[in-house]
Amino acid sequence: MxxxxxxxxxxxxxxxxxxxxxxxxxxxxxxxxxxxxxxxxxxxxxxxxxxxxxxxxxxxxxxxxxxxxxxxxxxxxxxxxxxxxxxxxxxxxxxxxxxxxxxxxxxxxxxxxxxxxxxxxxxxxxxxxxxxxxxxxxxxxxxxxxxxxxxxxxxxxxxxxQGWLYTLAQCPPVVGCSERTPFAPLVSLQKWIARGSMPHVCGRWSTQRSQEILTAYFNAIGYAAWENIFGIWNGINPRDAELLKRAMLILRHFGHFLSDPGVAWLPFYPVQKLTSKGENVYVSKFVGSDRELFLIINTGLQTADAQDWMLQVPQSDHFRFYDLYRGDDVHLERVNTCLVKSCNERIHRAQTAQLHLSVEGGGIGAILKVRVGKMHPNDRDFLRRMGTATEKPLSSFADKVSLAKQTYHPGDGGAGTLSNTGGMVVVNGSAAFEFRVVGSEIEDTYRGGQNFVKLGVDVQFPWEDEAVKYHVAHNVSIKDLLVDKFPVTNEMFAAFLKETSYVPVAWSSLWT
Incomplete structure (x- = not known):
């Protein structure tokens, strides 16, 4: 290497x-x-x-x-x-x-x-x-x-x-998601049956990735960050990139816990939705022997503040709650109600913790419930890092990706002369040659004659406003050309390199 x-x-x-x-x-x-x-x-x-x-x-x-x-x-x-x-x-x-x-x-x-x-x-x-x-x-x-x-x-x-999941995020596999819209997440059956599984949510054509990222986070599974679709560039926009970064920080830190077969998983843990802004908050709960982790998503377009929704959890004085996303304690209230059957026998000690926190529209949250005195030093360090990592709201990041423009830089017009034209033939030029070409990308962004997603595909010729795969015919002026009669073979190219001592700039990218 x-x-x-x-x-x-x-x-x-x-x-x-x-x-x-x-x-x-x-x-x-x-x-x-x-x-x-x-x-x-x-x-x-x-x-x-x-x-x-x-x-x-x-x-x-x-x-x-x-x-x-x-x-x-x-x-x-x-x-x-x-x-x-x-x-x-x-x-x-x-x-x-x-x-x-x-x-x-x-x-x-x-x-x-x-x-x-x-x-x-x-x-x-x-x-x-x-x-x-x-x-x-x-x-x-x-x-x-x-x-x-x-x-x-x-x-x-x-x-x-493993396995890719094109449909789990509910974006149409052929065209993907182009807008952020509220949705209810689906549950991965593979993850449900085998906690150690790591399928990946995948959507190659989505220009808005939040639905796929939020679904992957809710299920504590992987996300296929596919940007180069066999020559077609579909880059992740800055907002979705930041959402993915924050989601993966949490999932990676608790990776062993989330994949432990001994950890119970309760998707769609009950949420109290107090206003319309809290209607799209969903919670996925993972329960271990001495800790519980709540993964929270807000699939709505508006921020769900503390007054818009509430999480109620059975509570005792032996546990504390931490806002993992913001790296802080969680604001909670204790009420003397019972949420689980086991507390009926000790009703005098039954309490419920009512947790309130804000979750940005199209964003995530996380709560860690841990026994007092059992907070691991690594988790404390993680809280501090998350507090720094989430200082800027997701809304401050650009939600779109602008198509990259290509520019044409003409050469010297062929000022050089050929000293050896053996094996070459003359191709007559034309003052008005109709130039027609279609890109060779294996994938396509057209279905039924319609361009289903706006992506910079192929080449932008000087007379075009953007890169496209299907180019409209255009008249160009072409001078007479001298062209080799037969294709250049590997043997001929090797002889050329030896005779001229020429070394290609991108030598390492050539096929050998």
Whole structure:
């Protein structure tokens, strides 16, 4: 691994950390737009990464030793990879050689689709097959993650702990969410059944991410921060980035607690909604032996203040409450009422704590209930850090992303002359050539002839106002051209480099 590659990896991860709190897992995708250009399969393309796949994995490992790294499996790659024969063992070997942590099964759920040779009729369970092959290769804890989640394959939870969730946030998968609107969160069945599971809420086309982020936070699961959609840039806006950063600070700090099978989970814990502003506050409660954690979301557009909603919790003098989000104590009132059956036998000691705090519209909150004297020093430090991290309201951050404009910088007009025109042919120019072109991005932002999301896709030519994939025909003036009769081969390019001693500026990004 070169020092330059390591520096680029560090810079990339630092950018993600600065903008939205960083990532815990990456998927190395070496497919689009190169797959299909030649006879190389998706395995070949991963091995063709500069320095090899192991070098790419190693760059991330050195930049962040805790980072989990996945590789993609593309079952639809049948033109260069056959019908998938022996794929589980081949990919398990690739993971082992590269030092990767798992495999993402692109376009697949836990039961398929999985290309099966015509002679084979037995049912296929690819998650199980890839998991078994990984264990056979010595990878005892490989992450086998179907892109489309588990669905009817919940019985396969013993072989996978992840999965993408396009629909959990209720944003249309094809077009995503473009506006912030009030909603009631859904509960992840996978997380409900297996507390240690970590599915990811995903919405590639959403230009407003808060619905997905709030849903992930409510369920204490992951969020796929997908910005580069195979060449189409859909960046997370500053407000959503800050929301994600704050949500992940809390989820990461209490990660072991939230994934502990011994911790009970009570989604939709009862909330007293006192005014219309409190109608969209929802609470998800996690109960351990000596602490309780309340994850709070406000899916409404307005701030729900202390007078708009209230959380009532069974209470005794042996516990204290902390506002984790703001790093402070919680304002509470004690009343002599009983909320649980167990207190009926000791009604003289029954009390209820009525907790009041403000939650910004489209924002989050968190309350920690801990036994007196049992507050861990790390939690105290975390309170102080959160108090600093949440000083600015989310409303102070920009809620939109402006499309990046591209500018044209003309060259010298071809002032140079060719001394060797052998093997070249003349292409006659035109004073009024009708220029027509469409971008080659594999994904699209058009459905039914309509542009469903406004994103900067492809190229902005000098006569255009913004980058688009589908370019309107435009007349341009073109001089006569001299063009090589045949494509330049790798051998010819290697000879050119040797003869001229030319070194490309972006040498490390060239395919080898």
């Amino acid at each position: 070169t020092h330059e590659r390591w520096q680029r990896t560090v810079a990339y991860l630092n950018d993600l950390k600065d903008r939205f709190g960083g990532v815990d897992q990456v998927l190395l995708w070496a497919g689009y737009p190169n797959l299909g250009v030649d006879t190389r399969s998706n395995l070949d393309l991963m091995d063709s990464l500069p320095g090899g796949l192991h070098s790419a994995v190693d760059a991330f490992r050195q930049a962040n030793p805790k980072l989990l790294i996945q590789l993609p499996y593309k079952p639809w790659d049948i033109a260069t990879n056959g019908l998938g024969q022996h794929d589980p063992s081949r990919y398990a070997d690739l993971m082992a050689r590269a030092g990767a942590d798992g495999l993402n099964l692109d376009t697949m759920d836990s039961l398929g689709p999985f290309v099966v040779p015509p002679s084979q009729s037995k049912p296929e369970m690819p998650v199980t097959e890839f998991f078994a092959a990984a264990r056979q290769a010595g990878l005892q804890h490989a992450i086998i993650e179907p892109e489309l989640g588990l669905y009817d394959g919940l019985f396969l939870l013993n072989t996978t702990a």
